[in-house]
Amino acid sequence: MANGNNTADIGFEQQIWAAADILRGNMDAAEYKHVVLGLIFLKYISDKFEERYQELLADDDDVEDKDAYTEANIFYVPPIARWSVIAEWAHKTGKITDENGKEEFFDIGGIIDRAMRAIEKENKRLKDVLPKNYARSELDKRRLGNVVDLFTNIQMIEHGTDKDILGRTYEYCLAKFAEQEGKRAGEFYTPSCVVRTLVEVLKPFKGRVYDPCCGSGGMFVQSADFVSHHAGNINNLSIFGQDANPTTRKMALMNLAIRGIEADLGGYNADTFHNDLHPTLKADFILANPPFNLSDWNDGSLNDDPRWKYGLPPSGNANFAWLQHMIYHLSPNGKIGMVLANGSLSSQSGGEGDIRRKIVEDDLVEGIVAMPTQLFYTTQIPVSLWFINRNKKQKGKTLFVDARKMGTMVNRRLREMTTEDIAKIAATFEAFDNGTLEDVKGYCAAVTTADIAKQDYILTPGRYVGIEEQEDDGEPFDEKMARLTSELSEMFKRSHELEDEIRKRLGAIGYDI
Template sequence: MVAKADINFQKDLFDAATNMRGSVAPADYKHYVLPLIFLRYLSNRYDMRKEEIDNLVKDPKSDWYASDEETQQIIKEDPDMYMSENVYVVPEESRWSYILKNAKQPNIKEILDNAMKRLEEENPDLEGMLPRIFQGSNLPAENVSGLIEIFSRDVFSANDERSVDVLGRVYEYFISEFASTEGQRGGEFYTPYSVVSLLVRMLEPIKGTVFDPACGSGGMFIQSEEYSPRRHELSFYGQENVTTTARLGKMNVLLHGLNADIRLGNSLLDDKFPDLKADYVIANPPFNQDGWGADRLSSDDPRLIGPVTDSSANYMWMQHFFYHLNDNGFAGFVMANGAMTTNQKGERPVREWFVDNGYIDCIVALPDKLFLSTGISVCLFFISKNRDGKGEYRERKNEILFIDARQKGSLVSRKQKALSEDEILEIANLYHNFKFNKEKVEDIAGFCKVSAVSEVKNNDYKLTPGTYVGSEEIEDDGEPFEQKMEKLRAKLLEQFIQSNNLQEKIKRNLEGLM
């Protein structure tokens, strides 16, 4: 499912971007295309504000009116006139008009790198967001010129009042399309639109603090802001471990007018927000990370409520999410299916602790093929510190809502499914009724059931919805097929080598008998 957009030329844009094929690896397309969109956006915002200021200094009714040209010029060149409206100052050689004028020059790649450099020099808080990678690339100058011409269309112009919104939507579109072409690698920075939409609809972030410690390109923040009926009543905090992905996320939130604090670092080993307590934690962390560095954690780490294991970071992520919730907070996150039933000694005790202490609110089993990065089914966990009836929520500490949505979704391509809007609303409404008791959640065989915590304990603490709703259960250890095949392949090759060595040994022994 592609990002929503009021544009009808997405395919033209993407086809033009992929003309770089042969010069740049497909996985690197985004590092050239997306910064250009961002540069165009910053330039447009600057041009729009500059025109506003030009009108203000000439308007006698304005607080900024000046009768002489010298004073007018001083006001127009004051950086605070831009920054006060969250507009970055764009120097002449970074403005789109200058870049377009020089698009056909043989040194256009150098001009672009210099434009990025000058923007960062003028605006220190953009440091690290604007890569200087064009001049050192194999991209032909004519391909770069072609990209500039694409983003010089009238619909992207500062003269078009829709341009800022359209650039944001085009950026989202490109992120989803690049993720699709990259397959498993794409899943590192992009969570499918329908999955994010379901998480957001179920959590209902309206006001307060939203935290995503595996924020990728920032999609969770964008949809959370769109969901909230009151603009700018949410504050966003995120952490991302991959430099280039963090850059995409920072550009994405700025393109959508969000004030998000995204920091670079490993969330599990170097928490950049140690004191943050959020109203909502929403995330799609990496699945089944092994060798993630469990031995580097201090035994008195305040996040720990149980053991950790280096063979999988799944339950360390859960402890991290839980730690960052305030006393009324909710967390909704994607998790590998294996987390619902794991008996690993470093994981099961934590699952038991969450169940025993009444923090598991809802589990949703999702269909397979929703994710670009893996064909396996995954699930959604919802944990809450507000299950004892505080505020508008009902008391439900001894209940857990199970939803089996494995039969939902439909194919939107040969390899990928998406949940429809109706399916998302159906699942979200069940959870809302469960939390607020607007309507009693009726058990639906094979789909949903509210089960007592005691029943979960009696079922060996299993959290698979099929165990409770009555549908056929499919065991899954949560390991992607590609990883399993690679392990099997390596093992088979090792056995071939052992077989060959054994044959040689037998052959030598036989020769010794003759």
């Protein structure tokens, strides 16, 4: 079983899915996903607020002093937005008189929307981020009230602040939603074990961290976790990112807000290629899991873009567009850790082979890791991790790691890299950087650029690490061959007997072969 700190099982996933299940009857998966995640955020910040509220009350401090919450990195939740009010209205309808004496009719959906607006008003970081569409008619209010009841019994803060609550919940739910959405569930959260592998190798202690397709913000959260777990200060990280999907971008902002991470995700959602929201950024660390094999990304308007230093990527596949975009945004000592489909390691079509050759010749590729299958919820495409470094310690060399046999199946369809697996890969890169790495057949090899050139600049790790050496079992070769050929002879004999038996049985019912 995979290490517990690493698993998508966050302790309350059954309740989360039960909440989604309550609404499943009359909503599409893509719709109720965001209903549930919005409630998770609201409940989580309410729990954190209540915890701080009780501390202030015990110390006889002003419980409505907003500064007392913000100084503890906790969002101030105004009275009308507190969970106790929402829980009270779970199955009620009625009129409420506002501060201007105006009466308005409310049900649970309207109460939640009112709470979201009030929280945004009191916390500028959340402006235009929270979902405010719970009052819409197609959302069954009886079912929504049942979801509120369920969440009332979940204490989010009991699950600890060291977890990427929103991201992990999104990750778990997406596995379930994908079963219903099928191929439409193409937008996915990068599994935390993949992100942790990137982070443990790159070690982003301080500087500018960038993700040009940031999804729900998992790369940033794991980077901040890495710093805090190594006694660093997350304020030493500056976070930059963007995402084309407006809902996913808001999810990232909520995710980061829960963790107290300040981030510049641009002022709106935007396509990274056509509207780069950070055009002058030079990042120290870039971590990304761009959409695999994205087609039709360039309508011709980007043909002369300065980002394509190593060649114009084919319009039918954006893999090398993503890679070159990130290289363009690297600082002089910057590093990249990114996920790419395995086709990018060997493809020669559309000029990709020439682009890859030029990047290798520029001595940018520090390492390639071939990952095991079944790591992702919504695709079985095999992937590799690319590590790019503008200032490699081992000049003229690239590390290849074959990690395809690593990982543990956590269920019938999903594999995870364990903490031990990730530590082994990180230690391998560290030894390579220090010049102390010894090649291990079937696992890792440090290879010169000249040797890569002999392989036509194909970067598939299996070509370089070779086949794992088999342990000598002590049986002399002649004796082993005699035994094996004898066993094979018996198998052939048994095979013929079975063939004859099958012919007889078929013949008995009138079928001769």
